[in-house]
Amino acid sequence: MEFAQALFLVVAGHNDRQEHLSRARRLVLKVHLSASLSEGESVRFLPPIFGEVRLIVHQFLDRLMHDSGRPIPIFNQNAGSLDRRMDKAEFDRFADAYEDQHRENIAVTGEGPEYFAEYKIKAFREIVDRAGIEVNRICDFGSGIGNSIPYFRRYFPEAALTSSDVSERSLALGRQRYPEAGSCVLIENNRIPVEADSFDVAFSACVFHHIPHREHLTWLRELHRVTRPGGLIAIFEHNPLNPLTVHAVNTCPFDENARLIFARDLAKRLQAAGWASSRIQYNLFFPRALARLRPFENKLGWLPLGAQYVATARKV
Ligand SMILES: C[S@@+](CC[C@H](N)C(=O)[O-])C[C@H]1O[C@@H](n2cnc3c(N)ncnc32)[C@H](O)[C@@H]1O
Structure with a gap:
């Protein structure tokens, strides 16, 4: 109970970081210590994974409290705040080194960018099939250097793909890597340059x-405009409740200005932008070392501890 309360306080700690964090940390520490001291009594009935989870959360909170280096992405009050202007060409600077930096940053999981790119498109295929949507036209919003393209080809071989991004350099690299990939559009002036209802x-x-x-609302409305009635949106995002994800983002050069989004906030924003039936599914629970457990991942979509989540919604 106290453990859940501590986690809740961390989540709630947007505006009152220090007070909530120290309270959360004290609680976790208390639970952790009392469990360790009473070894052989009540604790012996807990599966060992509880001890590991306790330690991870404890270390995570410790890091939040004492990290004097870069700001913690979920609590980074500068990124995304009212007075910060996003540099539209931010990813033009990172585009050429993106693949190598990304590979290095996720090496700890034992997987490469291909694994993470494929899991998303495979999950997306399952989502649209479950929704019974006929997919002929796909918009990849923020397509970057085209890492998803081979998997769109594999899982949606009949569909026309439109890659879109604010980074001209990223789009150029995507075209160079996959010349037959479909069309590309450069996003400018807060608009995806296509007609309304262009995509399924x-x-x-x-x-x-x-x-x-x-x-966010502006872009969710714009994506609503370009999607046909009856169509669907799927947004894959990092989960700020997963300590390893937060660590990876915090140490990644191209995530310097990133600010993570709680799944429930994204679901609310989708509704506010006119999308209906928004849903959340959590993904990526096991690193490569525990790959044998991955067949169970599709039973854990409700558990807010996956490294990422997907928010989906429909246009009515
Ligand atoms: C971390 S990369 C992800 C790229 C790609 N989706 C992938 O999975 O490999 C983020 C991308 O979002 C793009 N981006 C940032 N703001 C955007 C916006 N307002 N509209 C479209 N793309 C944007 C960046 O230029 C960059 O290419």
Whole structure:
């Protein structure tokens, strides 16, 4: 109970960081110590994983309290705040080194960028099939250097793909890597340059945490405009409740200005932007070392501890 309360306080700690964090940390520490001291009594009935989880959370809170280096992305009050202007060409600077930096940053999981790119498109295919949507036209919003393209080809071989991004350099690299990939559009002036109802589905992977939060509604409305009635949106994002994800984001050069989004906030914003039936599914629970457990991941979509989540909604 206290453990859950501590986690809740961390989540609630947006505006009152120090007070909530120290309270949360004290509680976790108390639970951790009392459990360790009473070894052989009540604790012996707990599976060992509880001890590991306690330690991870404890270390995570410790890091939040004492990290004197870069700001913690979930609590970074500068990124996405009212006075911060997003540099539209931010990813033009990172585009050439993106693949290598990304690979290095996620090496701890034992997987490469291909694994993470494929899992999203595979999950997206399952989502649209469950929704019974015929997919002929896909918008990849914030497509970057085209890491998803091979998997769109594999899982949606019949569909026309439109890659879209604010970074001209990223789009150019995507075209160079996959010349037959479909069309590309450069996003400018807060607009995706296509007509209304142009797509059956809209997809976005790890883009919204790079967009100032106050601009989310604008982009969710724009994606609503370009998606046809009956269509669907799927937004894959990092989960700020997962300590390893937060650590990875905090140490990644191109995530310097990132500000993570709680799943429930994104679901609310989707509704506010006119989307209906928003849902959350959590993903990526096991690193490569525990790959044998991955077949159970589809039973854990409700558990807010996955490294990422996908928010989906429909246009009515
Ligand atoms: C971390 S990269 C992800 C790229 C790609 N989705 C992937 O999974 O490999 C984030 C991308 O979002 C793009 N981006 C940032 N703000 C955007 C916006 N307002 N509209 C469209 N794309 C944007 C960046 O230029 C960058 O290419």
